[in-house]
Amino acid sequence: MNGDILIRDVEDADMTAIREIYAHHVLEGLASWELTPPDVAEVTRRRDDVLRHGYPYRVAVVGNTVKGYAYAGPYRPRPAYLHTVENSVYVDVGTHRQGIGRLLLQDLIECCTDKGFRQMIAIIGDSANDASISLHAKLGFEKIGTLPSVGFKLGRWLDQVIMQRPLGDGDESLP
Numbered sequence: 001m002n003g004d005i006l007i008r009d010v011e012d013a014d015m016t017a018i019r020e021i022y023a024h025h026v027l028e029g030l031a032s033w034e035l036t037p038p039d040v041a042e043v044t045r046r047r048d049d050v051l052r053h054g055y056p057y058r059v060a061v062v063g064n065t066v067k068g069y070a071y072a073g074p075y076r077p078r079p080a081y082l083h084t085v086e087n088s089v090y091v092d093v094g095t096h097r098q099g100i101g102r103l104l105l106q107d108l109i110e111c112c113t114d115k116g117f118r119q120m121i122a123i124i125g126d127s128a129n130d131a132s133i134s135l136h137a138k139l140g141f142e143k144i145g146t147l148p149s150v151g152f153k154l155g156r157w158l159d160q161v162i163m164q165r166p167l168g169d170g171d172e173s174l175p
Contacts, residue, residue, distance in 0.1 A: 005060050005067070006060070009058060009059075010051075015043055017066035018047075019039070019043045021091070030126040030153060031126075031129065033125055047071070055073050055085065056071060062100075067095045068091035070089040083118040084117065087112075097131075102139070105139055109139065109167065116175070118166065118167050119165070119171075120167055122136045122163040123161075125151065126158050127158075133163070136165070137163070143162075147160040
């Protein structure tokens with residue numbers, strides 16, 4: 001399927017599909033720890049904030065349909081974290097295990113490297129999310145640690161897994 005997937009910058013027309021993909025993860029999954037899905041206006045506001053601050057926001061399109069999206073944002077708000085980003089990747093529930101998440105994350109790594117960021121952090125909800133942990137590991141992320149039982153959703157306590165990957169020179173040279 002990889003030959004049929006186009007990765008490109010997000011457009012306004014993508015926001016309804018992005019909201020639907022995200023809503024599923026909010027209501028049924030553990031990748032997001034929100035409990036109520038935001039509406040299209042809120043998802044669009046969040047996207048605009050990402051873009052306004054110079055971070056990439058990308059979508060995976062098959063045919064004319066958005067099947068996934070990924071973006072980077074600040075890891076933490078303090079100035080010393082300026083060179084570190086946190087990634088987010090969401091794929092339509094009907095297209096899991098078809099390579100879309102991998103293509104999106106590879107693209108996001110490239111975009112962030114090109115923008116001069118030096119570290120990428122993945123905050124993975126649920127230590128049982130083997131697919132996300134494995135995907136990140138295959139793309140060079142190292143498991144840094146696990147915060148046990150810091151979230152509660154869908155009737156159970158959730159761990160948070162932290163993974164990290166250097167970008168470009170990483171910490172081998174000054175920014």
